[in-house]
Amino acid sequence: MRLLLRHHFAKPHTRTTVLRRLSAEPHPSPPPLPPSSTTSSTIPQILSLIQNTDPNDWPTNPELPTLLSSLSPLSHLKLARQLPTSQNALQLFHHVKSTVPQPDATSSLSFIFQAVFEHALREHSDSASKLYELFVLSKDEKIPVTINAATLLIKRFGQARMVQEFVQVFDALDPDLRNTHVVNLLIDALLKSGRIDDALKLLDEMLKSDTGYPPNNNTVDIVFTALLKRGWGGRCVNEEEIYKLVLNFSEHGIVVNSFWLTQIITKFCRSGQCDKAWDLLHELTSLGGDVETASCNALLTGLGREHNFVKMNLLMEEMKEKGIPPNVVTFGILINHLCKFYRVDQALEAFEKMKDGDFRIEPDVVLYNTLIDGLCKVGRQEEGLKLMERMRLESKCKPNTITYNCLIDGFCKAGEIERGHELFELMNKDGVESNVVTLNTLLDGMCRHGRVSRAVELFSEMQEKGLKANVITYTILITSFCSANNISKAIKLFDEMLECGLSPDALVYNSLISGLSQAGRMDDASIIVSKMKEAGFYLDVLSYNILISGFCRKNKMDKVSETLKDMEHAGxxxxxxxYNTVISYFCSKGDFAHAHRAMKKMISDGLVPNVVTYGALIHAYCVVGKIEDAMKIFRDMSSSSKVSPNTxxxxxxxxxxxxxxxxxxxLSLMDDMKDRGG
Known part of the structure; x- marks a missing residue:
């Protein structure tokens, strides 16, 4: 092992910290001192002699060598621990080394040096540097480190991110003294320093059948804390490597607990490896692992994202067979994913099975809300309303703000604004607090169905009650007023929005630009464009087209040209x-040269002229009496361009x-029109 480690760790100096939970793992404690009739009196006697004698005079003291020789190695440790400082303990070390015959003193010297390390750890704020200096001294003195001294050094070097020094201590430790705790510390330090391959090689050593330091539950915690941590500094460990690690641990009788299995399954599913997560869960079950509900829930979530309802139902059946009790979260995951994909009837079946079948699990408010929202999303808001009533009567949980918001949204989207408002009033009557989502839902429904004035009234009422509007609130209202061509009101709301400290989004800016352009207020539209750019938003093609159309209506071709250049700079x-807007403008002015030039540019840009393009040219030629030119465009449209003329x-x-x-x-054209079905 010593040669293997030295080969693996011949790398530049790196540092890491020690896993926090390792502080809870017990250190190997020295065995109790053997009974001795002299120990209790000898140690105080030696302490008295040492403290009252100059260290330079210790060799000439006739009693001291005899007394020290009478102590066991562990008594030497006890003696050294009672000295005031590390320097005193080091003086004792040198004295024993020079007076007690070798190799009899080797164990005692190791224990005395352990005390030196312990004193130094307490004395120095930068203890890691001092400990390393003392460790080098112990090596120079050829003193083996005790297991407790090695543990102390390893932990401190790990905390100081002195990984290379950590490895040196491990190399210096007698192979027969190495234990699982020390190897765990080394693996943790290597993982935290990003040396994943070195850590996994050492872990492979632990997993060998003849090793003296087999892995334990702390090993599992160390390994998976690092490997499953997001954004850590080591190389990415793929799902296959993690899968093999879990099985290797299981072969050594260490089955990963529910927490880690849940984390691993979640990682696999997020990486699109639901099949591997499925295999792992079933593999551990076959090995006798204690699979818990949380791990099954994690797999259900992943299967739901993949719309794999067959396996979701199969897993639910297997949980029942194996005695893994599903909980409200389990059914919540299943019902949530069924509702997301509009399988509301299946969701309702699962709900009934949950309440009245073998499980008898009480649904919580989240599950009720999920079902009610699912029903509203498919236009079954009346059933959603009945489910809320059932919730009131049969369950311990009561409707909350989200319950009412789902129902109000469902009725408003169905155009039943009055029903939505009735629910809003019932909500207030029941003492359920409405929020800005409630307000926005009602406003959106009212505005979509032409009740803008009533929406403004509700907006004012809610403000008076202290409910603060958000960006979405103002966006709904501003967009509605722009659509209704009430630009002055839209601008007033926009200014109010800014005064409230709210930042308009791109939709608000685009709505204002469109409304102002439609109203012919191009100067104001240009101001909004500038504000939009200052806010960090960019116009899209639709907004540029609206501006170009507005400038064309105002005969401001210089602005059209400027806008086209700005569009090009924006990529x-x-x-x-x-193109159709520009072509139509030139046609309306009888400027056929520029109209045809724009059409050629349109084609060169890979855009095929459509019926609107040809219609603008034909109409313009007809207006000025150039019927032959109009017919030429018509024939070209029908033959070469293969664009069918409309009525x-x-x-x-x-x-x-x-x-x-x-x-x-x-008349010929009329016949042609009839033949084409016009």
Whole structure:
């Protein structure tokens, strides 16, 4: 082992700390002192002589050598511990070394040096450096370290992150004295310094059948505390390595406890390795491991994320067969995932089985809320309401804010605003506190169904009651007022929002930009754009298109050009809507040269002109009486571009042809229109 360790650890000086829980692992204690009729009187006698004699005179004192020779090694330890300082203990060491015959004094010298270490640990604030200095001295003096001295040094060097020194102590320790506790300390230090491969090699040594220091539960704690820690400094240990470690521990009779198994299964599932988590759980069960509910719950959560409801149900059956009792969390996981994927009927079946089957588990408010929300999400809010009533009558838990919010949201989304408001009033009557989510849910429902004025009234009422609005509240209202073209009210709310210290999100800015542009207030829209950029948000293609459309309506082509450049600098490419807006503008001005140039640029950017593009050109040519040019665009549209003309385009051309005395061509177009199903 000594040669193996020296080969593994011939690396630059590194440091680490010792696992906190190791302080709870008992240190090997020295055996009790053997009965001696002289020990109790000899040690005080020696102490008196030492304290009253100059150390330089100890060799000439006729009594001291005799008295020291009469002490056992452990009595030497007891004597050295009673000296005032490490320096005194070191003086005793040198005196015994020079006066007591070798090798009889070797054990005594080791124990005296243990006391030197113990004194130094207490005396020095920078004890690690001093202890290492003393350790080097003990090696120079060829004094073996005791197991307790080694443990003391290893722990202190570990705390000081002196890993290389830690290894030196381990190497210096007699192989026959090495024990599981000391090896655990070394593995922990290596793991915490990121030397994962060295730690795992040493762990492999522990796992050999003939080792004198087999792993124990503390070994498991040390290894998995490091390997499952997020963001730790060592290399990533993959799921296969962890899987093998768990099985190796099990072969040595150490089955990882429920806590670690739960953590490992959670890690596997988050890494998309649910199958491996499944195999591990069943492998440990077959080895006689005591699998608990928490570990099964972790696996259920992972299977739920993968929508593997077959295995979820199978695991539930296996838990029943093996006597692993599911709890409210178990059913909560199953019901939550069933509701998320709109399997509400299956969720209700699981709920009934939980209450009235073999389990008789009392649902908690979280589980009721999950089911009620699931019912509302699929438009079954009436059933959700009945379940809340059942909750009131049959369970110990009562509806809370979340219960009411789920139901209010369900009714509002279904357009039943009055029912939602009735629930809000019932909520207040029952003494259930409403929150900003309640307010936002009602406001959103009202605004979506054209009840903006009532939404504002409710907003004012809630503010008077002391309920503070959040960003979502203002976003709902501002967006609604912009959609209703009530820009002045939207701006007022925006200013109020800023005064309240709330930071608008991108949706608020985009809503204002759209509303101001639609209202033709392009200067104000530009100001909002500037504020949006200052807040760290960026316009998307939709917002740029809204601005470009607004500037076109105001005949501000310089601003259009500026906006297109800004769009390019932002790394965004114009889309078909952008080009169609610009082409339509040029067409409306009779500027066909620029319109065709924009169309060519559109095609070169990989965008195919659509019916809107062709319609703008055809309409413009018809307006100025250039019917031949309009027909040329029409034929090009039908043949080369393969874009089917719509009824609007046919009607424009037919009307223009008739006005220009070309009734036969108009009739031909009408037949063509009928053939195409127009």
């Amino acid at each position: 965004l490419k114009p889309d078909r809507v952008t 609007v385009i046919y009607n424009m051309l037919i009307d223009s042809l008739c006005k220009n005395g070309k009734e036969e061509v108009a």
